[in-house]
Amino acid sequence: GAGVSQSPSNKVTEKGKDVELRCDPISGHTALYWYRQSLGQGLEFLIYFQGNSAPDKSGLPSDRFSAERTGGSVSTLTIQRTQQEDSAVYLCASSLGPGPGLVGYFGPGTRLTVT
Amino acid sequence: QQPVQSPQAVILREGEDAVINCSSSKALYSVHWYRQKHGEAPVFLMILLKGGEQKGHEKISASFNEKKQQSSLYLTASQLSYSGTYFCGTEWDPGSARQLTFGSGTQLTVLP
Numbered sequence: 001g002a003g004v005s006q007s008p009s010n011k012v013t014e015k016g017k018d019v020e021l022r023c024d025p026i027s028g029h030t031a032l033y034w035y036r037q038s039l040g041q042g043l044e045f046l047i048y049f050q051g052n053s054a055p056d057k058s059g060l061p062s063d064r065f066s067a068e069r070t071g072g073s074v075s076t077l078t079i080q081r082t083q084q085e086d087s088a089v090y091l092c093a094s095s096l097g098p099g100p101g102l103v104g105y106f107g108p109g110t111r112l113t114v115t
Numbered sequence: 116q117q118p119v120q121s122p123q124a125v126i127l128r129e130g131e132d133a134v135i136n137c138s139s140s141k142a143l144y145s146v147h148w149y150r151q152k153h154g155e156a157p158v159f160l161m162i163l164l165k166g167g168e169q170k171g172h173e174k175i176s177a178s179f180n181e182k183k184q185q186s187s188l189y190l191t192a193s194q195l196s197y198s199g200t201y202f203c204g205t206e207w208d209p210g211s212a213r214q215l216t217f218g219s220g221t222q223l224t225v226l227p
Contacts, residue, residue: 035217108155
């Protein structure tokens with residue numbers, strides 16, 4: 001596709017359940033980022049993938065959060081034993097590479113609601 | 116560390132000008148500006164690199180003051196379509212290959 005796609009667009013889950021969020025980056029983009037945006041807040045960095053290098057996981061808020069990227073393309077963000085404070089919009093972005101100043105293209109996001 | 120944006124919110128009439136500032140306590144390498152409309156993903160506006168000149172896109176331009184570690188976004192003769200939340204993203208180290216760190220945003224509302 002022409003842009004970054006994410007699925008599902010909306011997810012409602014019960015507290016304690018696990019969820020998986022998917023991101024399809026722009027073809028050819030080697031860098032992929034996950035951000036979280038709580039209501040009315042800024043963008044909170046979660047994790048960064050660059051090619052086949054080990055991901056930068058420094059932004060993950062707890063060990064309930066994990067992410068993987070298969071084949072240098074699609075990425076899945078997994079949240080285990082979801083809590084109400086996990087409710088937010090999860091945004092994925094990709095860019096051409098690791099170089100500074102490269103444009104990040106955002107997907108439409110997945111709105112996660114934990115009840 | 117998160118860059119600081121000011122003001123947090125601004126309301127103006129169509130045709131008026133606005134300035135949004137983004138400041139960092141660390142030496143900046145680049146600054147990105149994005150606009151996000153309600154319910155949509157952020158959309159890239161422009162990048163300013165260290166040592167670069169002021170950039171512009173239509174009636175939206177930005178500057179990068181390296182001494183002050185600050186960038187300013189200028190919206191001239193604002194249009195209704197300019198409404199949204201503006202985020203600045205900063206990079207500190209060109210070699211870190213790390214993510215952008217975003218400010219908390221400035222909510223801009225343009226009234227007719």
